[in-house]
Amino acid sequence: MTQPRIAVIGAGLSGLACARGLAARGATVTLFDKGRAAGGRLATRRAEAAGQRLQWDHGAQYLTARGAGFAALLAEAGAAGWGEAGRFVGVPGMSALPRALAGGLDLRAARHVVALDGAPGAWMVRHHEASRIRPGQALPEAAPAEDGPFDAVAVTLPPAQAAALVARPAPGLRARLAAVGIAPCWTVLAAFGTRPDWPETLRPEAGPVGWLARDSGKPGRDAATECWVIQAGPGWSRAHLEADAAEVAPRLLAELPVAPPPIHLQAHRWRYSLVEQPLGEPCLWLPAARLGLAGDWCLAGRAEAAFDSGRALAAAILG
Numbered sequence: 001m002t003q004p005r006i007a008v009i010g011a012g013l014s015g016l017a018c019a020r021g022l023a024a025r026g027a028t029v030t031l032f033d034k035g036r037a038a039g040g041r042l043a044t045r046r047a048e049a050a051g052q053r054l055q056w057d058h059g060a061q062y063l064t065a066r067g068a069g070f071a072a073l074l075a076e077a078g079a080a081g082w083g084e085a086g087r088f089v090g091v092p093g094m095s096a097l098p099r100a101l102a103g104g105l106d107l108r109a110a111r112h113v114v115a116l117d118g119a120p121g122a123w124m125v126r127h128h129e130a131s132r133i134r135p136g137q138a139l140p141e142a143a144p145a146e147d148g149p150f151d152a153v154a155v156t157l158p159p160a161q162a163a164a165l166v167a168r169p170a171p172g173l174r175a176r177l178a179a180v181g182i183a184p185c186w187t188v189l190a191a192f193g194t195r196p197d198w199p200e201t202l203r204p205e206a207g208p209v210g211w212l213a214r215d216s217g218k219p220g221r222d223a224a225t226e227c228w229v230i231q232a233g234p235g236w237s238r239a240h241l242e243a244d245a246a247e248v249a250p251r252l253l254a255e256l257p258v259a260p261p262p263i264h265l266q267a268h269r270w271r272y273s274l275v276e277q278p279l280g281e282p283c284l285w286l287p288a289a290r291l292g293l294a295g296d297w298c299l300a301g302r303a304e305a306a307f308d309s310g311r312a313l314a315a316a317i318l319g
């Protein structure tokens with residue numbers, strides 16, 4: 001019997017878990033992601049300033065494992081403990097985890113998938129070079145590249161992006177995807193020449209700032225640098241969603257006790273960060289269409305939920 005050919009759209013943790021689950025059972029898997037590498041919201045940003053190499057985990061801050069499967073995956077990917085017991089991070093950055101998990105998989109990076117065509121059991125995936133896609137603008141005039149046919153497709157994108165991709169092949173999912181809620185998160189990446197008088201981590205109960213952490217205190221980072229992550233809470237992030245990044249960074253910094261002048265300061269807007277209203281099922285699988293959806297948004301706002309969802313979809317696809 002020939003092995004099924006399956007396309008997985010999205011190489012965040014849910015897509016990686018799905019692809020690995022499928023490949024482990026002999027399926028031929030092709031992963032597509034618009035990013036330059038696997039990882040999605042498990043991400044690390046790098047920069048240089050004042051002769052220093054700087055880095056920050058600007059997405060997920062630390063991972064926790066309730067289940068044995070996720071704990072084993074973290075160990076396999078080389079995660080190290082950080083701070084409170086049970087918190088794990090990638091080394092030398094969070095992005096090291098998805099890179100390790102993507103090893104051996106057929107990953108087409110920097111490909112922005114724009115359409116799923118064909119028919120159940122013979123899906124074609126159409127994609128453009130990611131750098132040619134501009135949010136809110138028309139697609140490039142040139143015809144997209146295509147791959148396929150695939151026996152099944154797994155879409156592992158945040159719900160709004162998944163909804164756009166499955167609108168034509170699965171119009172019945174629209175209302176269910178629209179009911180899922182994910183908070184945005186403005187994240188400031190700051191570096192200083194000397195250490196600010198701040199605690200190593202802080203989760204304020206009130207005010208615009210929702211989380212503060214000294215990234216350079218994580219294992220495997222350059223402890224001589226002072227790289228800090230400041231996240232706005234969901235309310236503030238939502239209220240300032242369309243604000244200018246150049247204004248957001250100093251505004252959030254000003255909410256904290258006075259710090260030395262930063263040598264680097266930038267803000268990153270995550271439109272989708274932590275799930276507030278999940279779907280309430282491990283994944284969505286349409287057997288007649290041979291089309292499935294997975295992501296943290298199916299279950300909860302934690303990386304482990306993305307892993308559980310991706311694994312559940314792999315099991316559903318292979319029956």
Ligand SMILES: Cc1cc2nc3c(=O)[nH]c(=O)nc-3n(C[C@H](O)[C@H](O)[C@H](O)COP(=O)(O)OP(=O)(O)OC[C@H]3O[C@@H](n4cnc5c(N)ncnc54)[C@H](O)[C@@H]3O)c2cc1C
Pocket residue numbers: 009010011012013014015032033034035038039040041042058059060061062063064111112113114156157158161185187231270272273274294295296297301302303304306
């Ligand atoms: C600021 C922030 C802080 C967080 N903190 C924590 C934390 O401390 N602990 C924790 O457990 N979790 C945290 N999370 C949540 C955690 O990061 C997510 O639950 C998890 O990474 C989601 O994985 P995913 O695969 O479901 O989605 P994603 O990681 O979003 O993966 C989706 C992938 O799809 C790709 N993609 C999107 N559209 C297309 C397209 N059209 N074509 C091709 N590819 C596409 C994207 O590039 C991305 O790689 C945080 C998230 C954020 C943003």
